Each structure stands twice: as structure tokens, then as C-alpha cells.
Amino acid sequence: MNDATDTADGTRALVEDTRSLVDGTRGLVSQIIHGSFVDGHGVRTTVFLKGCPLRCLWCCNPEGQDRGREIKYTSAHCTGCAKCVPVCPRAAISLETEPDGSTRARIDRRLCDDCGRCIEVCYLGALDWFGKYYTVDELFAEVKKDEKFYSASGGGVTVGGGEPTLQPSFLRRFLKKCREAYIHAALDTCLYTTTDEGVRALEEADLLLCDIKTLDPEQHLRATGKRNDVILRNLRHLSARGKPMIVRIPLIPGHTDSPENLRAVIELLCTLRSIERVDLLPVHEYG
Ligand code: SF4
Ligand code: SF4
Structure with missing residues (x-):
């Protein structure tokens, strides 16, 4: 095969990959962990979708930030x-x-x-x-292998990232598949999504594990590359709908761990309903 043919094949494959990600027929998965105890209730299978809109200075998973393989x-x-x-x-x-x-x-x-x-x-x-491409059926077959552990422990599937709502169409199809099989599905999310479909995915999950880092918009911008207005709007919206949430506050020295910030976050959470629990995560446990 010559170089021109190689290039044409490569371009075709790239177009095909991009199309399947946009229409949600395939998702790009960076990792799957079986038997997790830290990503929600019971024994979980945790699926990491690739791509994140934030660039947190303390990110432990920078190879998961880019949307592409x-x-x-x-x-x-x-x-x-x-x-x-x-x-x-x-x-x-x-x-x-x-x-x-x-x-x-x-x-x-x-x-x-x-x-x-x-x-x-x-x-x-x-x-x-x-990063590996999965169809919804392929990913579902992978997580279904652990089904007996879910029913024995009250566990299920947790989809994180990156940020799972960056692949909203694929995510919603996968959540639907879990729902139809009565498998509990949680999302591990930063709540930063600006698309209707991303918000719908958050609404359709059984449980949200969400990070609230700082209420100071300028500090949030410096630490993550984005302001926090979208995140706080989604947090209030989901709470108003009664969506069960576990909120995690990462304790990042110099960024999120000041008494003023922690007090402000807790005061905000006290005004919301449907918050099941608040976890303070020391930096060595974060990521
Ligand atoms: S990465 Fe290392 S082992 Fe692989 S082809 Fe290159 S030189 Fe060889
Ligand atoms: S993937 Fe990167 S390093 Fe590998 S052949 Fe292509 S351009 Fe070169």
C-alpha cells in the first residue's frame, strides 16, 4: 500500500470515528475498572469515558482529558x-x-x-x-459480566471520565440500556455540560457523584480553566428535580481548602435537597 492510500484510509477512519462519536453509536472509553468500592454504593463497575472540559491543575488523569484517541x-x-x-x-x-x-x-x-x-x-x-471504541451493546456486555455482584451488594455501574457528559448521546443510550436491565447507573461528573443532551443524561442517571471545588468564579477559572456558573446552575437544577447526589469537595491546598470556601460550599449545599452525603477528599485520595 502506498502513502497516498495509507493517508486516504487514515482520513476515512478518522471521519468514521468522529461520526460515530457525534451520533452516539460508539463511545470512546479510556478504562474500565471492575469491582470498585469507591464510586458509589456497593460493588461498582466503573467506566471512564474519554475527554474533559476542565483542566484542573491537580488532575491525576491528564491522559483522559483529550476527546480523541x-x-x-x-x-x-x-x-x-x-x-x-x-x-x-x-x-x-x-x-x-x-x-x-x-x-x-x-x-x-x-x-x-x-x-x-x-x-x-x-x-x-x-x-x-x-482510548478504545465501544458500541453501546459491547460496553453493556462488559459491565453485565459483574451483574451478580451488583445484586448482592446493592451496587451497579458508574460512568466517569474525564467528564461523561462530553459524549452525551452515547451516554444516554448506555444509561437507557442499564435502566432496561434494572442495573443501577451512577455518573461521576463535574456537572460542566452546556448541552441539552448532557443535562438530560444527568437527569436520567440514578445517582450523581459530583465535585464542587470552589464557589469563587475567578478561583475556579484559575484552577480548572472554566468558571463555575454552568456547574452551579446544573447543581441547582438537578437538586430541584430531586436527583440523588453525593457531593465531593476536593481539598486542594491553596485552591479549595480555605475555611471560607468550605463554609460557603456547605452553606450552599444546605439550601439544596437531594444531597445524600458530602465527602471531603484529601488531595492524595483525589482522582
Ligand atoms: S516503540 Fe520500541 S519496541 Fe515498539 S517499534 Fe518502536 S522501538 Fe520497537
Ligand atoms: S502516531 Fe504519532 S508517533 Fe506514531 S506514527 Fe503517527 S505521528 Fe508518528
Whole structure:
């Protein structure tokens, strides 16, 4: 196959990927964790959808922020065979000599456009995709494997991210599937969604695990890249609808942990109904 054919195939695949994400027939999942005890009631299967509208300074999962698939490089699996170097159309890969004399690939992320060609020649799995596409049925089949644990523990599925409402159509289809199977479905959300469909997804979940970081809009902007007006509007709207919520306040030194901020957040929460619980999360437990 020549370069032009490769490029045409790559472009077609990218268009197809983008179309399926927009129409919600497929979702981009960065990780699935089975048997979690920390993402809601009982035993949970936690699905992480890729992409987040916030850029929190303390984010523990920065590789989940981008909406698209990305190249994942695991240096421990790299033998320095150099097969990936000549196939990269953007000359983003070089080989570097380690202090022990071994060679390893190095990717210049500023040049890489995530075309994926290097993955095809890396037989040792040092290069792979971060983010995998699932149809609703495929994802549902994966979480259904744990169904007996849900019924025994009062658990279910938790969809987080990133921010799950960034893939609202796929998310709503998945929630519907869970609802039809009587599987409890929670969302782990920052509540930052500006689309009607994103808000509908929040309304349709059985439980929301939501972060409230700071009530100061300027501080929120500095710490996350967004003001908090959308988040607070959604919080009040969902509370007015009686949506069960567990609110988490991350205690980030210098950003969210001042007594004034904590008092203001608690005072706000006291005016709302449907808040089941408030958790204070020390920074080492956050993420
Ligand atoms: S092809 Fe894979 S194993 Fe070989 S140098 Fe590239 S990343 Fe390393
Ligand atoms: S994904 Fe494409 S551009 Fe990025 S390093 Fe691999 S071959 Fe190069």
C-alpha cells in the first residue's frame, strides 16, 4: 500500500470515528475498572469515558482529558528495535540511549498527530492506543459480566471520565440500556455540560457523584480553566428535580481548602435537597 492510500484510509477512519462519536453509536472509553468500592454504593463497575472540559491543575488523569484517541507509549515494553521510526510520517519518533546503554523510542508529542501507524509495527506492545471504541451493546456486555455482584451488594455501574457528559448521546443510550436491565447507573461528573443532551443524561442517571471545588468564579477559572456558573446552575437544577447526589469537595491546598470556601460550599449545599452525603477528599485520595 502506498502513502497516498495509507493517508486516504487514515482520513476515512478518522471521519468514521468522529461520526460515530457525534451520533452516539460508539463511545470512546479510556478504562474500565471492575469491582470498585469507591464510586458509589456497593460493588461498582466503573467506566471512564474519554475527554474533559476542565483542566484542573491537580488532575491525576491528564491522559483522559483529550476527546480523541491518543498514542500510549510504555517504555518498559520497548526494546529499541526502531521499527516505528521510519513509518512515522511526521518524524516524531527518535531513539535515545539510556544510562544503562539500552535504546528506547521517544515520541515528540508536539509533532505527533496520533495517526497510529507506529502501533501497527510495534509487535511488542510498547505502542498502543489510549482510548478504545465501544458500541453501546459491547460496553453493556462488559459491565453485565459483574451483574451478580451488583445484586448482592446493592451496587451497579458508574460512568466517569474525564467528564461523561462530553459524549452525551452515547451516554444516554448506555444509561437507557442499564435502566432496561434494572442495573443501577451512577455518573461521576463535574456537572460542566452546556448541552441539552448532557443535562438530560444527568437527569436520567440514578445517582450523581459530583465535585464542587470552589464557589469563587475567578478561583475556579484559575484552577480548572472554566468558571463555575454552568456547574452551579446544573447543581441547582438537578437538586430541584430531586436527583440523588453525593457531593465531593476536593481539598486542594491553596485552591479549595480555605475555611471560607468550605463554609460557603456547605452553606450552599444546605439550601439544596437531594444531597445524600458530602465527602471531603484529601488531595492524595483525589482522582
Ligand atoms: S517499534 Fe515498539 S519496541 Fe520497537 S522501538 Fe518502536 S516503540 Fe520500541
Ligand atoms: S502516531 Fe503517527 S505521528 Fe504519532 S508517533 Fe506514531 S506514527 Fe508518528
